[in-house]
Amino acid sequence: METKQFKAESKRILDMMIHSIYTHHEIFLRELISNASDAIDKIYYKALTDDSLTFDKDQYYIKVVADKDNRTLKIIDTGVGMTREELENNLGTIAKSGSLAFKNENELKDGYDIIGQFGVGFYSAFMVADVVTVISKALGSEEAYKWESKGAEGYTITPCEKDSVGTEVILKIKENTEDEKYDEYLEEYHLKEIIKKYSDFIRYPIKMDVTTSKLKEGSESEYEEVTSEQVINSMVPIWRKNKNELTQEDYDNFYAEKRYGFDKPLKSIHIKVDGAVRYNAILYIPEKIPFDYYSPEYEKGLELYSSGVLIMNKCADLLPDYFSFVKGMVDSEDLSLNISREMLQHDRQLKLIAKNINKKIKSELQSLLKNERDKYVEFYKSFGRQLKFGVYSDFGMHKEELQDLLMFYSSKEKKLVTLEEYVSRMPEEQKYIYYAVGETNERIEKLPQTELVADKGYEILYFTEDIDEFAIKVIMNYKDKEFKSVSSGDLGIEGDDTVKETAAEEAENKELFEAMKAALGDKVKAVRVSKRLKSHPVCLTADGDVSIEMEKVLNAMPN
Ligand code: ADP
């Protein structure tokens, strides 16, 4: 029986490609530049194994040339080029990747830097161009060929002239439509922006002729346009450099360049991991709180690169919510990407990286707390609330991890202290960790309920944020010490016979208390004698688990 080959319906696949794989049209430039970089990498690789070839880095570059009058955009490279067969095979067949084949033939380890693997990136050019022309001369060949296509209708290959080895991809940029200003892809500043955004860390120079206006020589008012060739990308990503080559200023500049924030970062963390999953990361703990941080608009996430090419602006999976203030980027060679590079195929590697990063952030915060207390306090004033949310969230799953990072204002120290510090100072007979809740420290200080505890010489933690008491209820106890609100019924203070005494006094004055309860009605549950008061005539206390302040928060919550 005859087996017939499926014929790829190129036209439909191409349509699908153009309209559905990529969400942002501007990435066509990233794809073409990645191909150019791969082509140069191939020469580099060949030179490693072939003595007749030398690789002189200065000879290799990528150049982007825009011509507004002719509406063309050229991407020129000095890479390996393509033979007639390669043009046919690699560009004539969708989903065929010459680069993947190259990696396989040469048994390159997975982590090798060549980017291509799906054999579709090239076609993204049709998202912005009506006609795509590729002129190429392969390494070791005397002839050059021209591949040309208008997309769906197919392509032609004809011999042509080209002096040097390499490839030129020429795009005839589409006319503007109502939905899209294709003109922008011919604008210098916009091209520069796209290159910076996606391809900043391609290892070869990406050049462009840039026109600036300058004062004419000898003139004070007359300007002239000067065009000069500039390298647009920074090439060596800072995260690939060794830590000892870098200064704090380098890290601070990168933070500003990337617009992670407008402040100066409080701390930078450079991670290089060469284990089960390989990655480099630069993370920052900001100093100032972003204006939208505690609003629903705030998006957490780290930039994600795959071998130096930007894949995602904000990869949320890399950060737990309680560390959502962390900024920075991760670059890994080990990610499996899907075809559009806009999604991750399997998240096993990503999960490993996230876990790793999480640990690292935690230990950095701990060392900040231990060694640079002032900085930590600064940090805590901005983001402590988020840590407390972290303790409270997910049914307290992360409390063990986070509780040592918490701080509260102390009645004794008159500053923020950790739970560990509190417990280490507790006199032996003190059973509980005491806290008092109020709107401000000043108000708490005046609370009648604090008097007895303070008189005993015990330290009290002041809770001034809604979340404080909720977080503490989740922690339940710290180093076997339970938390106790100073306004709870039984303070558990030794020698405090208030319970017995009050019972007696209450019995004596039964009628008076009944009359008071009748007068106050539903506003109180009971009126009782208190032995806790010194300078105040009355105070309110809560029975049970929920304090008065928590009740206030709960009542204020939208239903
Ligand atoms: P991928 O890069 O994922 O392999 P592409 O569709 O981007 O897929 O490119 C298809 C193939 O065409 C590449 O694998 C490569 O073999 C070849 N190719 C594309 N652009 C160039 C170029 N500038 N120089 C040399 N070969 C190229």
Ligand code: MG
């Ligand atoms: Mg490609």
